[in-house]
Structures are given as C-alpha cells and as structure tokens.
Amino acid sequence: MTEAPGMTEDAAKEIRKFIHTINHDLQSPLAKIITLSELLSEKLTDIDPADREYLLRMHENGKRMKAQLDDLTRQFADRTTPR
C-alpha cells in the first residue's frame, strides 16, 4: 500500500528508483561546485570584491540547490514508500 492514491507498488518502486538515480547523478557534481567554490574563496585572498561576491553566490546557490534536491528526494520517498 502506498500513500499516493491509485499508485501500484510497482509504479512506486519505479519512481523511487528513478528519483534515486537522478539524486545520485546530481549530488556528486553539486558537492564539487560547493567544495571548489569554498576552496577558491579561501585561496584567492587578494581578489576584486565583486569577484569574491561571484564566488560567494556560486557557493550559496550550490548549497541552496542541494537543500532543494534533498527536500525533493525526501518528499518523493515519503509519498512512495509503503506504510
């Protein structure tokens, strides 16, 4: 039995598998964007303030995207996991 009305267990399983794959494929590049922007920000101490702002935005947006992806994954997991 699934929480989403009318969804068969097979369909729910397929959706979970799809979300898992998408999640896995996106999490790894996101981790690199967040890690590398943090490293650049630490290393490049003598850069234009506007350039520092670009790095900061890159880092913050990477983290925001990661949080959204985690939320999305949790929501799909909640809706398609058998109770």
Add this chain to the structure above:
Amino acid sequence: MREHEKPKVLIVDDDDSLRQIYARYLSAEGFQVAQASNGEQALLDFQDSRLDAILLDIRMPVANGQVLMPALQKSHPHAHIIISSCYDLDFQKEMIGGADSYFNKAEGCRALLGKLKAVLAKHPGNPAVR
C-alpha cells in the same frame, strides 16, 4: 599514532577529482594522505599500512563502503572510519553502523578537516572505540 608522526589518512573514493581535492587539501593541512579508488584496492594496497583514519565513500564499484567497512575494521582496528557520501545522513542511517563519523561531501573541505580532527582527538593513539 605516535606524536612525532603526521596522522595518516586513507581516502577511498571512486570519484577521482573529489578524492584528489581532499588529498591535496589534507596534505596541505599536515596529514599524510594515501588514496584508493575502490574497496579492493584499499584492502590489497594498504593491508599492512599504519592508518589513523579512513575516509570511506559508501557508494563505489568493486566493493562498496558497506561491504568494505567490516574488512577495514578488522585489518585496521586502530583506524577511525569516517563514512563519506553525497547524501544526507538520514538517507544513510542503515549504512553507517560502526563508523566513527559521517561526512556529507557537500559540506566542503573545512568540515572534513574538522571531522577528521575531532575523531583523532577523541582517542589519540588509542584503538578506535566504537
């Protein structure tokens, strides 16, 4: 870990670029760093090496972290194991039994350094207590 020696950490991760980023960062922070790109290599190449900590990716081809952890705990009972993954801890709860810490790769290198120092400071020179 003897006082005069740098702490030695083995990074096991099939993602070459992230593994090298961590290796470079931790070397600059005073660690001796060894690398393995999969579980099999970690077991074969570092079986007799002194290791103070192991950063172990959970999802890898050729013996993933879940399979590898019991073998590493047996071959390196003094090493502290930090599980690493791109996923949040709550997605991985079932996979981290026996590990000393958990590192989400999206936390960045500074957080990794903090976690490594924390596990090493907890039991300096002593067998890992789990």
